[in-house]
Amino acid sequence: MKLNPECIRDILIEIESNTGYQSRWTFDESTVESGILSRYTYEEFAYHISQCDKAGLIDDYNSYDFGESGVVSDLSPYGHEFLANIRTDTVWNKLKATGTTSLPILFNLAKDFALAYFQGRIL
Secondary structure (H helix, E strand, O other): OOOOHHHHHHHHHHHHHHOEOOEOEEEEHHHHOOHHHHHOOHHHHHHHHHHHHHOOOEEOOEEEHHHOEEEEOEEOHHHHHHHHHHOOHHHHHHHHHOOOOOHHHHHHHHHHHHHHHHOOOOO
C-alpha cells in the first residue's frame, strides 16, 4: 500500500485528542468510520497506524483480533514533535506540495518548514 501522509497526520491528531496521562485511545472499525478518520478505509487506517508504530511516532500500540481493534497509549515524544511541526496548515500544505511519501524525508522537511515558518520565511 502506498503511504498517505494525510492519513498519518490525521491519526496523530486523533491520538493526541483522545489520550491523556491515564487514558489510552482504543479503536475498532466503528471508531474509524466516524470523525476525521472516516475518509479512510479501515484497511488503510490499519496500515498507517502500523507505520506510525514502526516509525516511533506512537507509544504502546497493540492490535487485537487480527487487527480488528487496538489501543495506543499516547504519541511518543517524536510523534509530538512531528505533529507540532506539521500542525499549521501553511507548513502542512507546503510539505504536501513536495509530493514525498517517505517518512524520514517528511520528518526532516517538516522540521525545516516549521522553522522557516516561525522565522517568517514561509507564508
